[in-house]
Amino acid sequence: DVKVTQSSRYLVKRTGEKVFLECVQDMDHENMFWYRQDPGLGLRLIYFSYDVKMKEKGDIPEGYSVSREKKERFSLILESASTNQTSMYLCASSRPAGSQANYGYTFGSGTRLTVV
């Protein structure tokens, strides 16, 4: 079964800590995405990547960075965690939209991050 794996289901971190959220996919997908999900706000795109070492800002990149050194792995980094970054973080991957029949996101199970 194809999979997107997020390394942690739950994390508790202190304000000011540097936090790494890891995402690995085994589908050889070109595209990878990081979202945060908050009640009433839906899914908001933080960063995405079309290829290794490529990254593009989404709608809410402030306070975050990403790394994609290998095709299968896309890491989200909170440089200095703050309480307003407490959220559910979802990773997704996909083939390019031009692949049509195979297009569509596959999501990980999410990481619920609490910053105290």
Add this chain to the structure above:
Amino acid sequence: AQSVTQPDIHITVSEGASLELRCNYSYGATPYLFWYVQSPGQGLQLLLKYFSGDTLVQGIKGFEAEFKRSQSSFNLRKPSVHWSDAAEYFCAVGRMNRDDKIIFGKGTRLHILP
């Protein structure tokens, strides 16, 4: 601008009753359309998708959706809901160009009465 609207934040139906979740989109051309479901504490799972062709699309778990171009809608339906269908449902729209991002609606939470 591209957008997706799910007008109902919460919907409650009785087990065994029929269901329709509404989705309207704004886009300048025929988009790719999706419905995802999220169970509590989980990621999103793809229910069904529409790219072209037959406007009535069948998905997993007995769900179907109908694309109506004239109404810019892609409503999700199920003839008889089960308690296990209680979840949050997201409609989404994608594009055919190099920008492969999918835009999600804010979701509709479905509650099932026994």
